Amino acid sequence: MATRVRPSNKRCAVIGGSGFLGRHLVETLVDRGYSVSVFDIRQSYELPGLTFHLGDLCDEQALLPALKNASLVFHCASPAPASDDRELFERVNIQGTRTVIQACLEAGVQKLVLTSSASVVFEGKDIKNGQEDLPYARKPIDYYTETKIEQEKLVLQACDREKDFLTVAIRPHGIFGPRDPQLVPILVDTARRGKMKFIIGDGTNLVDFTFVENVVHGHILAAENLRPNSPICGKPYHITNDEPVRFWDFMSEVLVALGYAAPRFHLPYILVYGLALLLWLLSMILRPVLSFKPTFTPMRVALAGTHHYYSCDRAKQDLGYKPVVSLKEGIQRTVQSYPHLRKGA
Numbered sequence: 353m354a355t356r357v358r359p360s361n362k363r364c365a366v367i368g369g370s371g372f373l374g375r376h377l378v379e380t381l382v383d384r385g386y387s388v389s390v391f392d393i394r395q396s397y398e399l400p401g402l403t404f405h406l407g408d409l410c411d412e413q414a415l416l417p418a419l420k421n422a423s424l425v426f427h428c429a430s431p432a433p434a435s436d437d438r439e440l441f442e443r444v445n446i447q448g449t450r451t452v453i454q455a456c457l458e459a460g461v462q463k464l465v466l467t468s469s470a471s472v473v474f475e476g477k478d479i480k481n482g483q484e485d486l487p488y489a490r491k492p493i494d495y496y497t498e499t500k501i502e503q504e505k506l507v508l509q510a511c512d513r514e515k516d517f518l519t520v521a522i523r524p525h526g527i528f529g530p531r532d533p534q535l536v537p538i539l540v541d542t543a544r545r546g547k548m549k550f551i552i553g554d555g556t557n558l559v560d561f562t563f564v565e566n567v568v569h570g571h572i573l574a575a576e577n578l579r580p581n582s583p584i585c586g587k588p589y590h591i592t593n594d595e596p597v598r599f600w601d602f603m604s605e606v607l608v609a610l611g612y613a614a615p616r617f618h619l620p621y622i623l624v625y626g627l628a629l630l631l632w633l634l635s636m637i638l639r640p641v642l643s644f645k646p647t648f649t650p651m652r653v654a655l656a657g658t659h660h661y662y663s664c665d666r667a668k669q670d671l672g673y674k675p676v677v678s679l680k681e682g683i684q685r686t687v688q689s690y691p692h693l694r695k696g697a
């Protein structure tokens with residue numbers, strides 16, 4: 353009988369390794385002595401010893417060479433959450449994830465770590481210290497969330513000790529840090545256009561913002577603890593900074609550090625949410641003749657005006673997780689990394 357060649361434990365692949373989180377993950381894995389191959393639709397950097405495989409993750413034949421000899425795969429690719437392209441989300445996050453699982457099984461990969469999102473349980477209503485047993489959102493707030501739910505279910509259900517294929521999902525929330533293309537750049541762009549003067553609601557809502565290195569740390573702990581007898585197989589884990597902060601305090605701190613004024617005037621949440629919904633509907637109706645993207649989408653307004661913070665006790669207990677960078681230090685390092693976004697730059 354032919355014996356299956358066991359790939360090296362330190363050989364892994366990162367799908368989505370050119371993206372914000374993916375690149376931080378790749379850099380840390382390389383520092384820790386892993387041999388890494390990156391699969392992405394684009395190549396955004398180079399690193400000595402790193403192999404890049406370019407392609408669409410929906411294409412199994414393109415994926416297979418990147419997974420060859422890897423015992424561990426991280427899947428952190430997704431279309432940008434701000435897109436409203438339903439077909440793209442379904443194709444990449446659902447169909448593409450089926451393809452990733454299939455390719456892992458064919459290539460003899462033993463562990464798959466998915467980057468999910470804490471938003472899979474968020475319906476636009478307050479979540480305070482949410483645990484992993486909260487039900488998936490019945491009415492997901494957008495196509496991104498809808499397809500992240502299906503993606504997580506697919507990966508967790510694929511966990512199969514008999515097949516020697518173990519899976520786990522990491523659910524980060526509000527990732528920020530150097531090179532993030534979303535949070536700080538969108539915030540600064542909104543401020544530069546004079547639209548960051550208002551606080552939505554009373555400004556006391558608590559939220560998790562998670563420094564990217566903590567998210568990376570959570571992923572690596574999950575991978576290293578994923579063994580046939582471990583309790584983590586087939587489970588989701590919240591990974592946060594474990595320091596919920598007022599949404600508007602966080603935004604103000606970043607804005608002020610970059611030289612912009614903090615928002616000061618309050619607007620009722622329900623009014624802004626209603627307006628955002630109306631604008632979004634208008635943008636949909638007018639799409640064939642006029643294309644515009646409102647800054648304050650219903651999703652962003654809901655995130656800005658409600659509580660959404662999560663417990664990471666399960667990760668502490670099962671993975672030995674503890675944030676490695678505090679919120680204060682994370683904000684400092686992030687702000688310093690964006691000199692071009694400073695006022696007047």
Ligand SMILES: NC(=O)C1=CN([C@@H]2O[C@H](COP(=O)(O)OP(=O)(O)OC[C@H]3O[C@@H](n4cnc5c(N)ncnc54)[C@H](OP(=O)(O)O)[C@@H]3O)[C@@H](O)[C@H]2O)C=CC1
Pocket residue numbers: 367368369370371372373374391392393394407408409410427428429430431432444448467468469470500523524525526527528533534
């Ligand atoms: N940022 C956040 O606050 C949070 C993110 N997450 C999750 O973390 C993961 C990483 O997010 P983040 O780093 O912010 O996102 P990025 O957009 O920076 O990274 C995703 C990468 O995947 C690539 N990609 C997209 N579609 C495909 C495809 N079909 N085939 C191959 N590669 C593809 C992207 O390329 P391109 O840029 O060209 O599309 C990009 O390089 C995602 O799964 C996201 O859902 C979860 C919680 C919070």
Ligand SMILES: CC(C)=CCC[C@@H](C)[C@H]1CC[C@H]2C3=C(CC[C@]12C)[C@@]1(C)CCC(=O)C[C@@H]1CC3
Pocket residue numbers: 433469470471525526527534535538539542647648652653655656
């Ligand atoms: C009100 C306003 C214009 C704020 C600017 C900042 C926002 C762009 C971010 C604030 C919270 C962020 C966030 C995400 C994207 C960027 C923000 C809306 C996610 C939707 C990214 C993907 C996820 O899985 C969940 C994130 C929640 C927080």
